[in-house]
Amino acid sequence: MIAIDRRTALKNLAASAAIAAAETMMPGVVFAAPATRLPADVAWKKAPCRFCGTGCGLLIGISNAKAVAVKGDPASPVNKGLCCVKGYHSVMALYGEDRLKQALVRKNGKLTPVPIEEALNVVAENLKSTIAAHGKDAVAIYGSGQWTIPDGYVASKLFKGGIGTNNVEGNARLCMASAVTGFMTTFGQDEPMGCYEDIDHADVFVLWGNNMAEMHPVLFSRMLERRLKKPDVKIIDLATRTTRTSQAADRSILFLPQGDLAVANAIAHELLRTGAIHRTFIERHVSFHRGKTGIGYGLQDKEGFTEAAESISFEQYKEALKDYSPEKVEALTGVAARDIRYLASLYGDPGRKVVSYWCMGMNQHTRGTWIQNLVYNLHLLTGKISTPGNSPFSLTGQPSACGTVREVGTLTNRLPHGEVTNEADRKLAAKIWKVPLEKIAPKPTFHTVEMFRALDRGEIRFLWIQVTNPMVTMPKLKRYRDAAQKEGRFIVVSDVYPTPTTDIADVVLPAAMWIEREGMFGNSERRTQHFEQMLPPPGEAMSDTWQLIEVARRAGYGNLFPWTKENHIEEIWKEYGQFHHGPDHEMASYEELKKRPGVIWPFVKGQETKWRYHAKYDPAAKGDSWDFYGKPDHRAWIWFRPYEPPPERPDKDYPFWLNTGRVVEHWHTGSMTRRIPVLHKAVPNAYVELHPDDAKAMGVRTGERVRLTSRRGTLVLPALIDVRGRPAKGQVFVPFFDEGLLINELTLDAFCPISKQPDYKKCAVRVERA
Amino acid sequence: MTATIQSYVVHPAACRAAEVTAALTAIPGCEVLPAENRPVLVLVTETSDRAAQRQLERRLDAVENIAHIALVSGWAGEEKMA
Numbered sequence: 001m002i003a004i005d006r007r008t009a010l011k012n013l014a015a016s017a018a019i020a021a022a023e024t025m026m027p028g029v030v031f032a033a034p035a036t037r038l039p040a041d042v043a044w045k046k047a048p049c050r051f052c053g054t055g056c057g058l059l060i061g062i063s064n065a066k067a068v069a070v071k072g073d074p075a076s077p078v079n080k081g082l083c084c085v086k087g088y089h090s091v092m093a094l095y096g097e098d099r100l101k102q103a104l105v106r107k108n109g110k111l112t113p114v115p116i117e118e119a120l121n122v123v124a125e126n127l128k129s130t131i132a133a134h135g136k137d138a139v140a141i142y143g144s145g146q147w148t149i150p151d152g153y154v155a156s157k158l159f160k161g162g163i164g165t166n167n168v169e170g171n172a173r174l175c176m177a178s179a180v181t182g183f184m185t186t187f188g189q190d191e192p193m194g195c196y197e198d199i200d201h202a203d204v205f206v207l208w209g210n211n212m213a214e215m216h217p218v219l220f221s222r223m224l225e226r227r228l229k230k231p232d233v234k235i236i237d238l239a240t241r242t243t244r245t246s247q248a249a250d251r252s253i254l255f256l257p258q259g260d261l262a263v264a265n266a267i268a269h270e271l272l273r274t275g276a277i278h279r280t281f282i283e284r285h286v287s288f289h290r291g292k293t294g295i296g297y298g299l300q301d302k303e304g305f306t307e308a309a310e311s312i313s314f315e316q317y318k319e320a321l322k323d324y325s326p327e328k329v330e331a332l333t334g335v336a337a338r339d340i341r342y343l344a345s346l347y348g349d350p351g352r353k354v355v356s357y358w359c360m361g362m363n364q365h366t367r368g369t370w371i372q373n374l375v376y377n378l379h380l381l382t383g384k385i386s387t388p389g390n391s392p393f394s395l396t397g398q399p400s401a402c403g404t405v406r407e408v409g410t411l412t413n414r415l416p417h418g419e420v421t422n423e424a425d426r427k428l429a430a431k432i433w434k435v436p437l438e439k440i441a442p443k444p445t446f447h448t449v450e451m452f453r454a455l456d457r458g459e460i461r462f463l464w465i466q467v468t469n470p471m472v473t474m475p476k477l478k479r480y481r482d483a484a485q486k487e488g489r490f491i492v493v494s495d496v497y498p499t500p501t502t503d504i505a506d507v508v509l510p511a512a513m514w515i516e517r518e519g520m521f522g523n524s525e526r527r528t529q530h531f532e533q534m535l536p537p538p539g540e541a542m543s544d545t546w547q548l549i550e551v552a553r554r555a556g557y558g559n560l561f562p563w564t565k566e567n568h569i570e571e572i573w574k575e576y577g578q579f580h581h582g583p584d585h586e587m588a589s590y591e592e593l594k595k596r597p598g599v600i601w602p603f604v605k606g607q608e609t610k611w612r613y614h615a616k617y618d619p620a621a622k623g624d625s626w627d628f629y630g631k632p633d634h635r636a637w638i639w640f641r642p643y644e645p646p647p648e649r650p651d652k653d654y655p656f657w658l659n660t661g662r663v664v665e666h667w668h669t670g671s672m673t674r675r676i677p678v679l680h681k682a683v684p685n686a687y688v689e690l691h692p693d694d695a696k697a698m699g700v701r702t703g704e705r706v707r708l709t710s711r712r713g714t715l716v717l718p719a720l721i722d723v724r725g726r727p728a729k730g731q732v733f734v735p736f737f738d739e740g741l742l743i744n745e746l747t748l749d750a751f752c753p754i755s756k757q758p759d760y761k762k763c764a765v766r767v768e769r770a
Numbered sequence: 771m772t773a774t775i776q777s778y779v780v781h782p783a784a785c786r787a788a789e790v791t792a793a794l795t796a797i798p799g800c801e802v803l804p805a806e807n808r809p810v811l812v813l814v815t816e817t818s819d820r821a822a823q824r825q826l827e828r829r830l831d832a833v834e835n836i837a838h839i840a841l842v843s844g845w846a847g848e849e850k851m852a
Contacts, residue, residue: 011816014814014845018777021842028807
């Protein structure tokens, strides 16, 4: 029998999901609160959503140690009570039938259930023996933008401060690294200067390769609502594929893959030609630079890159853009010159406030850093930055890609709020961690793709994977799956459900999920959100933070983690906060985080800093207007970056472009959302979208099987024609959520040489009827 | 037994929201949440087994003046609803 609370919870979830769908379709629609069907004892507790980087505030209904309902938190400035379909079904992901509740250790080739204490001993022994036999740089941890802040902090402290290796990476390298290097090269500091409140002030939204309707539906809904209230607001969808976002936009502009580089330069060209620039802003707050060109694609093992920035004059910058007239760029990108001029007119109109949004389209790009620089250029040429409604804004994919991977710094080159190459940052870390300075290695080791290549080469022998599923997500997957299964490699995987990554593990540790433990996430707009433990984890499942501490204690690093199970999250936050102490930069206190639906940092003297780099809003900014204090010259850097082609383009053998991505119903590799019946039923398997003309030429109809082949692999999928999105002619799109249809068998492991982020959006494939 | 709970967004034909609300409310197992400021409804249905679900779907098909109905969420299990 289903108890009354279970049934009512399901009805509430169903109603809430439909209300959310209606709200997305019709912004501003109001429903009366559904008649309450909840048990009297339900307690509502706040938490950020478990899924995307928007960071919607949720209220979770808890009754009898079960999560029985979800609603959007009206007090959250992020979503103001709205939710998307994943948010409304989020708690159902806790209750899949095959939750991992016991640890597993591979014995005689087979994963065998063992008590978790035994599994933790096995992990610690292998960590120690690998270091003894092969050195400290033979062990590595690969985490996630879904790690909580305490998970990432403890991982960084153990590996960088305890073991002394920089072999720490997070899967945000695959989703946000180009955003980081874009911010760093232009502003000298990471993360957006604005916040979601920009939506309430902007007149123009330019979406650069960003299907917000599916990937950030709540923010998309807020944007549509803005347009409803102010009908002259324009939404421009600039993309390689027609999507639900394109359909809602005022103008949909398609460009050929990689063409965004040229389009951005052409808009700048047009701004300069027409004089639609903010000359005073440029004179006072901007400097001009160019870097290396012909920088490669990272296709060879150990391929390095060092930037060499050169200062140039405004006139030299203008001269460099002369090859990017709208007409020339039309021929290169397929974007009509009139559309480029239209975009320039929007950016250049002093009466309009402009927000540019992007996510994976610009990040997963072999020139990912460059395209970020080029979009910043448009805001810097026009002075449309760091004031309400004027924001170049990189949206995050994961719930704590910012909070954990970028702010805590779980990347090989990073320390909490610092860089391993910076001696002052190492000294601060050594002081706070109470370890000798020489323990913290001054050089980065392996970024993510190179980490898995090192596993293949045998330089890494022990790899601990937490909260991520690289045996679905790594590009050119076969090489890295084979690497993980080589003799002499030891793989530990912490997760909540079986996945293709647990399949290749030597030890599987069952993890507590989301509200089954206490933690914090940090979202796209620099908002840190705390959630308490609301439920007991199932079986012997344990938080990733505590797994790391247990192994650290067994491996001889216990002195770094002198905390109890009861107080460790609070103590971690307090210790981590020391990295951020400063007169103009501070994180909110633990007590403050517990009270509020998130706090935007820098949090100085009780005030959030909603817009950085402007003295009116940012206590760190000096003077009376803009101050780009992240750079030594207090100027934002405009970079000249040319168009360069991608490493692999369609040819006679592989004549189509392949683009990969997500769908609104599924979170990343689907390991959670495919266990939520309604979401699984909505999109049960991956598919290949074709342009109707290409499908007609091949005689393929929706549902019929199509074989895709790249130089790396082949895959047969059902075709989908004009059901969800429409690729341009000569292009196909495949979502990556389906572990049964692994599209990353076909993708290429080329990456941006500056950010080291792979490009999942462009490679060449052959398409045939199967 | 396959108990099923589903939710839909229902768009009535122009000026027919009240009639559609009344027709849906009259069907056993249907709960209707009308929007307060737009002509759109949320419908939550509950049936106890496959036969009842099929019968409900037939009755929904027969309701007049529905311009568009979209299934949003659904749950089906082998357990009996309490």
